Amino acid sequence: MKRAIAALRWMVLIVAIMVLNAPVIITLITSFKSDAEIVSNASLLVEAPTLVNYVHIFAMSDRFDILHFLWNSVVEASLGTAFALALSLPAAYGIVRFRVGLHWLFPQVVNQRAIPLIIFAIPLYLMYQATGLLDTKLGMAIIVCWVNLPLVLVLLVNAVRDVPIEMDEAARIDGASSWTIVRLVILPLVRQTIASAAVLAFVYAWNEFLFSLILTTRAAVPVTVGASFFFSASGGGVQWGVAAAVMMLSTLPPLLLGLFAYRHIGRSMTSGAIKG
Amino acid sequence: MAAARRSLNSRRDGWFMVSPITAFLIVVLAIPLVVDCIYAVSRVRFETLRAPEFIGFGNFAKVLFDHEFWGAMLFSLRFGLLVTAAEVLLALVLAIFLAPLLAKRSWLIAPLMLPMMVAPALVGLMYRLALHEFVGPIPYYFVLLTGDSPSFLGPDNVFWTLVTIETLQWTPFALLILYTAYQSIATDVREAAELDGPSTWQMLRYIELPLMRPTILAVGFIRFIDSFRVFDNVFTLTGSGAGGNTMSISIYIYEVFFRRNDIGVAVAASIVLLAVSFGLLTLLLRWSERQA
Numbered sequence: 004m005k006r007a008i009a010a011l012r013w014m015v016l017i018v019a020i021m022v023l024n025a026p027v028i029i030t031l032i033t034s035f036k037s038d039a040e041i042v043s044n045a046s047l048l049v050e051a052p053t054l055v056n057y058v059h060i061f062a063m064s065d066r067f068d069i070l071h072f073l074w075n076s077v078v079e080a081s082l083g084t085a086f087a088l089a090l091s092l093p094a095a096y097g098i099v100r101f102r103v104g105l106h107w108l109f110p111q112v113v114n115q116r117a118i119p120l121i122i123f124a125i126p127l128y129l130m131y132q133a134t135g136l137l138d139t140k141l142g143m144a145i146i147v148c149w150v151n152l153p154l155v156l157v158l159l160v161n162a163v164r165d166v167p168i169e170m171d172e173a174a175r176i177d178g179a180s181s182w183t184i185v186r187l188v189i190l191p192l193v194r195q196t197i198a199s200a201a202v203l204a205f206v207y208a209w210n211e212f213l214f215s216l217i218l219t220t221r222a223a224v225p226v227t228v229g230a231s232f233f234f235s236a237s238g239g240g241v242q243w244g245v246a247a248a249v250m251m252l253s254t255l256p257p258l259l260l261g262l263f264a265y266r267h268i269g270r271s272m273t274s275g276a277i278k279g
Numbered sequence: 280m281a282a283a284r285r286s287l288n289s290r291r292d293g294w295f296m297v298s299p300i301t302a303f304l305i306v307v308l309a310i311p312l313v314v315d316c317i318y319a320v321s322r323v324r325f326e327t328l329r330a331p332e333f334i335g336f337g338n339f340a341k342v343l344f345d346h347e348f349w350g351a352m353l354f355s356l357r358f359g360l361l362v363t364a365a366e367v368l369l370a371l372v373l374a375i376f377l378a379p380l381l382a383k384r385s386w387l388i389a390p391l392m393l394p395m396m397v398a399p400a401l402v403g404l405m406y407r408l409a410l411h412e413f414v415g416p417i418p419y420y421f422v423l424l425t426g427d428s429p430s431f432l433g434p435d436n437v438f439w440t441l442v443t444i445e446t447l448q449w450t451p452f453a454l455l456i457l458y459t460a461y462q463s464i465a466t467d468v469r470e471a472a473e474l475d476g477p478s479t480w481q482m483l484r485y486i487e488l489p490l491m492r493p494t495i496l497a498v499g500f501i502r503f504i505d506s507f508r509v510f511d512n513v514f515t516l517t518g519s520g521a522g523g524n525t526m527s528i529s530i531y532i533y534e535v536f537f538r539r540n541d542i543g544v545a546v547a548a549s550i551v552l553l554a555v556s557f558g559l560l561t562l563l564l565r566w567s568e569r570q571a
Contacts, residue, residue: 012380019373020390023447026405027397029416033408045419090303093296101293108297111304117560119508121529122549125536126311126318129328149307152300181292210398212511213529217537227400231515234404241407243414250405254397261396265389268396272452273459276501 027254034247041243056248063245069252072229077256078140079225080208083147084201087155090148092197095159096185100171109160116153124217131218140223143215147208154207154275155200161274162196163189202264203271206257226253319547324540331543338547347523348548351531352555358442358527359507365446367499370453374461375483381458392455394448402448403515410440432517437525441513445506453498460494461487496567503563507556528552 021028033041035052044050060069097103127146128137136142170192171184179187190197215228224232230253234241261268319338321331342348381387397405409415410431421428431440464487472486488495510529519526519534526534532552536545 009379012377015373016377016380016387016391019377023391023394023451025417025447026402026409026444027393029409030405032416033414041414045414045416047416090300094300097293097296101290101296103290103293104297104301108301108304112300114560115308117504118556119529119552121508121510121532122315122553123308123311124533125542125546125549126314127307129314130310132328145307149303152304156300181296185296206396210396210400212398212400212514213533216514217533227398227511230401230404234407234515243408243411246404247408250401250408254401257396257398258393261393262389265386265392269388269392269455269459273456276452276456276497 027258030247030250033243034251036244038242038244056244057252059242059245060248060252067229067233067249069226069229069249072224072226073252075140075143075219075223075229076209076225076227079143079147079223080205082140082144083151083208084204086144086148087151087204088159088197088201091152091156091159092190092193093182093185095156095163096181096189098160099163100168100181109156112153112156120150120213124214127214128217137218138220138223142218143211143223143225146214146218147211150211150214151204151207154271155204157275158196158200158271159193162193166192199267199271202260202267203275206260206268209257229253315546315549318543319550321543323542325542328542334543338543339551341544342548342551345544347526348531348551350523351526351528354438354524354526355507355509355528358438358445358509359503361442362445362449362506363499363503365442366450366453366502367457367495369446369450370457370498371495373450374454374458375487378458378461382462388455388458392451395451397448399448399511400515402444403512406440406444406512406516434521434524437517437520441516441525444512444516445509448512449502449505453502456494456498457491460491464490500563500567504560507559 029047032047032049034056035049035054036044037051037053037055040050060067064070094104094108098105098109131137131142136145166189170188174184174188209225210227211225212227215225216231219225219228230249233246233249318331320333320335322334322337323331377387394402409417412418412428412430418428418431429436431437468486468490469482472482477485508529509527510533513525513527514530514533517525519530532545532548535541535548539545
């Protein structure tokens with residue numbers, strides 16, 4: 004009986020993993036089919052696996068430059084994550100130790116998570132148009148920084164709260180300024196949280212779509228929007244094999260982070276959700 | 280304490296520390312809101328951005344009398360409620376049933392979390408392939424097993440297809456949080472309860488679920504908020520759908536702005552949405568406080 008239940012658990016687990024990941028599994032398998040096979044064989048068993056779709060992507064870089072889109076995503080997501088951390092660490096210190104903004108700034112940032120972001124899209128579009136930030140990597144980095152602020156700030160506030168106040172009092176007696184304390188005392192002690200927050204913020208930034216769709220057109224297009232260009236540009240006759248390969252490449256970096264840094268991501272998601 | 284007084288004296292430092300983020304938020308949050316408020320009471324198009332013409336509350340009237348607006352609102356509410364209920368239930372069952380496995384081999388949580396790593400926009404595109412009537416494996420297996428395949432994106436099924444897609448992508452979130460909460464129920468609580476020799480079911484019903492209740496509410500709250508404002512996956516899979524039948528409120532505002540070039544109306548709709556969100560937020564918070 005006990006062994007039957009254990010076996011059932013494994014079965015449920017495997018079915019859950021397959022069903023939840025179905026879109027990725029299906030896309031991955033399709034990306035290994037030739038055009039001929041895609042039409043003749045819609046099953047999940049590939050008769051003649053091939054890498055030709057991945058080769059094709061790079062052969063069409065004059066019309067669809069995936070490396071350009073990937074590079075944009077890398078720059079925008081990394082910069083945006085760095086900005087969010089740089090703004091949040093001192094703010095977290097000010098909020099926790101001096102209680103400045105504890106009752107207006109902190110709830111304001113946290114509540115931002117509950118607001119449909121489309122509300123800000125239109126004025127931001129107009130502001131970006133006026134300031135020349137439209138379709139720039141910097142402009143998108145600012146947006147993904149803003150989108151990630153609630154998560155990053157909540158995580159850092161919790162982390163700074165856990166640093167014993169004796170640590171900074173000792174430094175203060177030695178004459179350290181608040182800025183020095185943040186840099187030399189707090190920063191090393193919350194390293195772990197910064198790493199976890201950075202991983203999840205990077206994934207969220209990579210996956211951002213709404214603002215990228217509105218605020219980029221050519222130069223700064225990230226891969227989420229680029230992949231959808233690929234579909235709309237090909238109209239009715241989508242080349243499914245190449246499309247599948249494009250989608251796999253577009254989602255590879257966050258997928259790899261999810262596989263190898265799942266502990267960091269799990270930690271950030273849990274503490275961000277529960278205390279936030 | 281001297282040190283404490285010293286840190287009070289340096290409250291100025293505190294202001295210094297929070298000023299960059301505050302300035303940033305004024306630029307990306309406060310200014311857009313002010314622009315929203317001005318344009319909401321103006322007649323304005325792309326060609327007349329610099330010279331909005333004051334027209335009073337006409338835009339709001341247009342929004343409130345637009346049946347597409349109410350259709351989109353209803354879509355988002357129904358979508359949010361159904362998705363949240365499905366995710367929390369499914370995740371609760373999985374978290375509790377799989378807990379013994381996950382506790383022993385914690386890396387098993389990684390493949391379960393993987394769906395959350397994929398951009399929702401890409402998930403929408405992936406389902407275009409997966410559900411395609413000729414090349415998609417899902418209809419293929421439906422035909423193989425049942426002899427027929429429903430038209431997943433047809434008008435009768437598209438809503439449920441979208442609910443399923445969203446649920447499958449974000450059940451892992453609820454699963455992760457609920458599993459963590461389930462694991463963190465203190466062993467001495469469990470041991471104390473076991474002295475009375477409860478059945479597994481009684482243990483769940485009277486000890487574990489009540490202890491997990493605040494987490495369940497928090498997860499439901501977050502997932503409702505996120506699915507209510509859904510945009511990416513719906514937009515890439517079906518857009519606003521045939522006759523607007525998959526138009527969420529976020530997609531509605533996007534369309535009014537870009538397709539109809541009616542900035543005043545789009546912005547007025549944003550403000551109505553903001554008010555509704557705040558209303559919902561306050562209601563939910565009050566309700567969950569009373570529950571806790």
